[in-house]
Amino acid sequence: MFSDELKAFRRLGFRHFLLQILNFASVIASGLMLWKGLGLILNTESPIVVVLSGSMEPAFYRGDLLFLTNPPGQRYHTGDITVYKIPGAEIPIVHRVLETRDVFMPLDNSTENRAINKRLAKLKLPPGEHQLMLTKGDNNHVDDIDLYQGLEWLNQRHIVGKVRGYVCSQFFFFFILFLQVLQAKLAQSDTSLFHSIYTSNSLTLHP
Template sequence: MFEEEIRFLRKMNKRQLAQQILNFLMIISSALMVWKGLALYTNSESPIVVVLSGSMEPAFYRGDLLFLGMPDEPVRVGDICVFKIPGRDVPIVHRVIKLHDEKETGKQYILTKGDNNQVDDRGLYNPGQLWIHREHIVGKVRGFLPYIGIITILMNDYPQLKYVLIGFLGLYMLVNRE
């Protein structure tokens, strides 16, 4: 079967090969457009995230796929939020445990903690930072699919798997006759 596909690839002219490559690029750009559309719809820079640790167990487990939204309503105690600390790339998924609203400026001070952690997140924040603010929050959790994100974790843990998968998809697009 694989030999037949190789023979088919060799028989392709430049126009057919270009068409297959364009089809592959169209699929990639469609996925990016869907992502951007979800970001606009949810008002969140990242509408979907994967739980990377066990700090939120039993609410969420490592590999759960979270759907986020950023509504106009204020953050409340008990909300599960995804936030980014300035200077760090990886977002954190934790629950809001304490709020402090400053009346003069209207600024909201937020303290978070993982459900499975013993202490609050002040040790995760930047040195000297005791609270996070609304601008640090990427979104509030609106729903989840259990363990679907484990694929992302495996590709991060084993980068060669990512290249094998991309190569396989590229080869499939080239030999696909439809």
């Protein structure tokens, strides 16, 4: 009899374990679907990014969450804060547009444009009009050319998105602190409730 109950308990325990795995997988899948959906709607591979350095202080600090959009045909202007990624680089960079330039490719082969054509060749721009950008971190002393891995300008295919809003890291600190205080209060109230129930039961059992 005991062995049958033990088997039933093990069977229920295994089922519970499988249920927990399925629930966890469902949460992960829902999160990925939401992430991909936001990316499609906002036309960016990363609709939300985290600031990892202090190069944009005091505008943004480490740990801040940034919300991005990148509509088709989006034009950028001096002062816009963008997130860009150079091919081969592991981490996107959050910096401000310092300068923009419009070019129509291909440029004619005049003496004046030969040097420009040579410099722009690394961008491999298709024929047509293109917007070029130079960026810089607010907290940096120089522009980002050294970060471009041989390029002199960014173009729109390097842009992950434009910053539209953010949540500061201090918010998460206070939010976590609030949750900890709330958890402590709930634990305290549960203890008080248990104590009152135990006391009332004791009084009932021992008048």
